[in-house]
Amino acid sequence: MAGLAAGGAARRRGRPFLILERAGRTGGNCVTFAHGPFRFDSGAHRFHEHDREATLQVRRLLSDGLKRVDVPSQVYARGRFVTFPFKAAELAAAFGWRFLLRVAGEMAAARLGRKNRGGDFAARKTRAYGPTLAGSYLLNYSQKLWGLPAGRLSDEIAGNRLRGLNGWGLVRDAFAAAGNPATHLEGAFAYPDGGIGAISDSLAAECGRENVRTGAEVRRVFHENGRIRAVQVNGGEVLACAAVLSSIPLDRFLRLLDPAPPAAVLAAAAFAYRRLALVALFLDRETVSHAATLYFPEPRFPFTRICEPRNRWRGMAPEGRTSLVAEIPFSTGSGIESLAEERLVETVRSTLAGIGLITGNEVLGGCVRRLDDAYPVLDRGVEDRRREVFSYLGRFANLRCIGRNGTFRYLHIHHLLPDAARAVGELLAGEGES
Numbered sequence: 001m002a003g004l005a006a007g008g009a010a011r012r013r014g015r016p017f018l019i020l021e022r023a024g025r026t027g028g029n030c031v032t033f034a035h036g037p038f039r040f041d042s043g044a045h046r047f048h049e050h051d052r053e054a055t056l057q058v059r060r061l062l063s064d065g066l067k068r069v070d071v072p073s074q075v076y077a078r079g080r081f082v083t084f085p086f087k088a089a090e091l092a093a094a095f096g097w098r099f100l101l102r103v104a105g106e107m108a109a110a111r112l113g114r115k116n117r118g119g120d121f122a123a124r125k126t127r128a129y130g131p132t133l134a135g136s137y138l139l140n141y142s143q144k145l146w147g148l149p150a151g152r153l154s155d156e157i158a159g160n161r162l163r164g165l166n167g168w169g170l171v172r173d174a175f176a177a178a179g180n181p182a183t184h185l186e187g188a189f190a191y192p193d194g195g196i197g198a199i200s201d202s203l204a205a206e207c208g209r210e211n212v213r214t215g216a217e218v219r220r221v222f223h224e225n226g227r228i229r230a231v232q233v234n235g236g237e238v239l240a241c242a243a244v245l246s247s248i249p250l251d252r253f254l255r256l257l258d259p260a261p262p263a264a265v266l267a268a269a270a271f272a273y274r275r276l277a278l279v280a281l282f283l284d285r286e287t288v289s290h291a292a293t294l295y296f297p298e299p300r301f302p303f304t305r306i307c308e309p310r311n312r313w314r315g316m317a318p319e320g321r322t323s324l325v326a327e328i329p330f331s332t333g334s335g336i337e338s339l340a341e342e343r344l345v346e347t348v349r350s351t352l353a354g355i356g357l358i359t360g361n362e363v364l365g366g367c368v369r370r371l372d373d374a375y376p377v378l379d380r381g382v383e384d385r386r387r388e389v390f391s392y393l394g395r396f397a398n399l400r401c402i403g404r405n406g407t408f409r410y411l412h413i414h415h416l417l418p419d420a421a422r423a424v425g426e427l428l429a430g431e432g433e434s
């Protein structure tokens with residue numbers, strides 16, 4: 001997405017460029033897979049309309065193919081689903097008034113008493129939302145997703161997801177009249193016809209086929225006197241270049257540099273990435289839920305969340321049928337990596353049948369797609385290590401790092417698009433062009 005966005009920006013400015021993509025297709029971690037008549041995204045994507053420029057760009061790219069989706073999400077806890085953002089009456093019915101009053105009291109105390117100052121993700125979120133809500137939902141979920149104890153996670157992992165969510169907001173929303181839900185993080189969002197991959201595909205089309213080479217892995221990046229001079233592709237061909245934008249995972253990009261960076265910089269870039277197994281079940285049933293996403297914070301579930309693609313766009317499943325896609329995060333070296341596809345499908349099928357979400361005999365089939373480098377693992381101290389890396393890379397006047405893993409930040413599409421265009425503008429300005 002970031003590389004394609006940079007290509008689009010260069011093309012709009014009439015500048016020659018070439019995108020080198022290692023995989024056999026464009027789109028990276030932002031694509032829509034097809035399996036027979038079913039389609040599903042590389043994770044439960046939504047387009048957030050938080051950046052005006054990005055929204056205008058996507059609307060222009062997709063013509064009228066970007067639609068508003070206004071369905072809430074749900075959290076599975078203590079044996080039942082509750083709507084998220086929470087509603088007081090539903091919480092009380094599900095968990096009792098005592099629970100609700102305790103949560104409300106903790107959050108009101110958090111608002112009145114303490115300010116969010118310093119600390120890791122776990123400490124800050126416990127201070128902000130109170131121990132009950134933070135412990136039961138947020139911290140459990142984050143640990144499963146990022147693969148580290150919440151106390152070792154950087155506060156950055158919250159990203160924009162929790163923007164606008166505070167103790168008072170939750171209390172207010174929980175007690176708000178029905179039909180007036182919060183819009184902070186799980187409210188309405190935008191989504192393209194055809195799946196999230198429509199955005200990547202339209203960006204690739206904007207770049208022009210002749211400017212994109214797939215199956216082209218950058219293996220070395222040559223530099224001299226503070227400038228990147230050339231890149232080597234697939235271990236052979238060397239291409240001279242005036243400037244480079246890289247969305248290659250940051251630590252791997254550093255290791256491509258020739259001459260190599262100092263050992264201390266390479267050591268600072270000891271970054272880790274979380275991988276993701278997407279397990280899709282195809283069902284002989286019209287619909288399972290009406291939620292955008294179903295979250296499963298409890299550790300007993302191997303997956304973090306499930307989405308039903310047709311709730312984002314009807315065409316994701318054929319008429320009368322639907323699908324569910326479970327996300328199982330894992331790290332390199334874990335058992336998930338080597339589990340056979342059938343085992344993963346069966347695990348998800350039996351777990352969902354076990355809680356009564358589906359019945360075993362309505363499953364028509366399933367498949368698994370694995371994403372490498374789905375999430376940069378932002379642990380405590382990442383800010384300092386990233387600063388050290390960028391202080392070194394800052395010496396290359398004709399280089400910009402872009403994208404989620406390319407900058408090792410928890411970025412989303414609406415960040416990547418303007419960031420990439422800005423980076424192209426900076427490089428051209430550095431050449432004396434407007």
Ligand SMILES: Cc1cc2nc3c(=O)[nH]c(=O)nc-3n(C[C@H](O)[C@H](O)[C@H](O)COP(=O)(O)OP(=O)(O)OC[C@H]3O[C@@H](n4cnc5c(N)ncnc54)[C@H](O)[C@@H]3O)c2cc1C
Nearest residue numbers: 001002022028029030043045046217218374403404412413
């Ligand atoms: C599960 C999941 C859910 C998400 N949900 C949302 C969401 O709801 N909303 C949202 O806005 N964003 C979401 N995102 C984020 C969004 O999809 C990512 O920000 C985006 O895919 C990252 O794009 P990128 O271009 O930075 O990196 P990538 O997609 O990782 O692209 C990097 C590319 O570089 C290529 N590459 C690597 N090494 C080399 C090499 N040596 N030579 C040549 N090519 C190389 C890779 O093959 C890849 O295509 C989600 C991401 C995931 C994984």
